[in-house]
Amino acid sequence: MFKINENYLKLPGSYLFSTIGKKVKTFTEANPDKKIIRLGIGDVTLPLAPAVIEALHKATEEMAAKETFKGYAPDLGYEFLRSAIAKNDYKARGVDIAIDEIFISDGAKSDSGNIGDIFDVNNKIAVCDPVYPVYVDTNVMAGRCGDYDFATERWSNVIYMPCTEENNFVPELPKETPDIIYLCFPNNPTGSAITKPELQKWVDYALEKGAVIIYDAAYEAYISEENVPHTIYECEGAKRCAIELRSFSKNAGFTGTRLGFTVIPKELKSGDVMLNSLWARRHGTKFNGAPYITQRAGEAVYSEAGKKQTREQIAYYMNNAKVITEGLTAAGYSVSGGVNAPYIWLKTPDEMTSWEFFDYLLEKANVVGTPGSGFGPSGEGYFRLTAFGSYESTLEAIERIKRLG
Numbered sequence: 001m002f003k004i005n006e007n008y009l010k011l012p013g014s015y016l017f018s019t020i021g022k023k024v025k026t027f028t029e030a031n032p033d034k035k036i037i038r039l040g041i042g043d044v045t046l047p048l049a050p051a052v053i054e055a056l057h058k059a060t061e062e063m064a065a066k067e068t069f070k071g072y073a074p075d076l077g078y079e080f081l082r083s084a085i086a087k088n089d090y091k092a093r094g095v096d097i098a099i100d101e102i103f104i105s106d107g108a109k110s111d112s113g114n115i116g117d118i119f120d121v122n123n124k125i126a127v128c129d130p131v132y133p134v135y136v137d138t139n140v141m142a143g144r145c146g147d148y149d150f151a152t153e154r155w156s157n158v159i160y161m162p163c164t165e166e167n168n169f170v171p172e173l174p175k176e177t178p179d180i181i182y183l184c185f186p187n188n189p190t191g192s193a194i195t196k197p198e199l200q201k202w203v204d205y206a207l208e209k210g211a212v213i214i215y216d217a218a219y220e221a222y223i224s225e226e227n228v229p230h231t232i233y234e235c236e237g238a239k240r241c242a243i244e245l246r247s248f249s250k251n252a253g254f255t256g257t258r259l260g261f262t263v264i265p266k267e268l269k270s271g272d273v274m275l276n277s278l279w280a281r282r283h284g285t286k287f288n289g290a291p292y293i294t295q296r297a298g299e300a301v302y303s304e305a306g307k308k309q310t311r312e313q314i315a316y317y318m319n320n321a322k323v324i325t326e327g328l329t330a331a332g333y334s335v336s337g338g339v340n341a342p343y344i345w346l347k348t349p350d351e352m353t354s355w356e357f358f359d360y361l362l363e364k365a366n367v368v369g370t371p372g373s374g375f376g377p378s379g380e381g382y383f384r385l386t387a388f389g390s391y392e393s394t395l396e397a398i399e400r401i402k403r404l405g
């Protein structure tokens with residue numbers, strides 16, 4: 001008789017986006033004349049850059065001819081893409097990453113979920129609270145998190161690191177020692193960033209404790225401030241304790257095209273064992289590569305035209321972020337994020353809970369955002385708006401919120 005992985009049964013349903021969907025549907029059915037503006041989802045809206053489209057067409061044509069057709073991609077990804085990454089994302093920032101330390105994938109969600117494969121089930125994880133839910137849920141599936149307590153909304157075997165106004169949404173070093181530390185900067189959902197000295201503290205801590213940092217830099221392209229590191233490897237010693245995850249989703253609009261990569265330096269070891277070798281083995285066994293066409297599209301992101309065009313897209317979204325931040329601040333809200341990330345994290349007014357504020361905004365301004373409590377208990381009393389909408393709808397949403405007084 002087969003048995004299932006019972007860890008899956010421990011997962012509480014993810015009600016966040018389905019509850020939002022239901023509430024919005026009920027509201028629109030009752031108010032068909034109202035125009036809803038959605039600033040809730042973390043998906044991009046601008047089309048792929050022309051340089052990317054051109055590369056996609058060209059690669060598609062190559063697939064049509066016997067001489068240029070491509071079958072399975074190399075295990076770690078095509079060298080042309082890994083070289084472009086090593087040169088542009090690392091060398092240009094003074095960091096030496098070899099191309100065999102870069103693993104091309106179909107995105108940071110899969111990588112952040114799959115990376116747990118190479119770690120023992122008895123490792124203890126530490127996560128920020130609030131947090132991108134994939135880190136915790138995938139560790140629950142692996143049996144690493146203990147039991148869920150519905151009252152505290154916490155897992156018994158997870159170290160939570162609250163990120164609140166008091167610590168400027170950057171976690172403090174935990175009192176209990178973790179084995180695996182998940183950090184995401186610039187952050188989803190709070191939009192906060194970490195300075196280089198602050199990140200260096202985490203690297204020093206991980207080295208001292210023998211912990212590994214899984215550093216999710218999916219929003220790196222949104223960094224606008226000088227003192228914010230673009231890669232954890234800008235920190236001294238990080239190659240010995242950190243894995244970095246990257247994505248083409250938010251810097252180049254690949255959410256539906258799918259491309260990302262993970263960096264595991266060869267210096268990162270457990271005893272004599274290189275994590276790089278373990279991940280290479282895992283990657284080669286369980287993954288058959290991102291499509292050639294997509295990898296060529298990824299390469300085009302690093303062309304001169306691609307860089308210029310994707311920079312313009314990011315500037316467009318970040319102008320929306322500015323509109324939201326300035327508008328809400330003028331309306332008396334306490335707002336953070338939106339400077340190095342496309343997320344604006346606001347404090348709900350009048351001690352409203354996150355869901356109360358969600359209902360209030362939906363009913364009074366017909367604007368949809370995301371309740372902060374959906375990302376973890378420390379998100380209660382906060383609310384996330386995203387800069388990924390159109391300029392016109394963002395402007396209108398903020399005007400409506402301002403009119404609420």
Ligand SMILES: Cc1ncc(COP(=O)(O)O)c(C=O)c1O
Binds near residue numbers: 218249
């Ligand atoms: C922090 C973070 N990591 C990873 C991802 C997923 O990225 P990808 O589209 O590359 O899977 C997201 C998407 O919203 C995210 O917010």
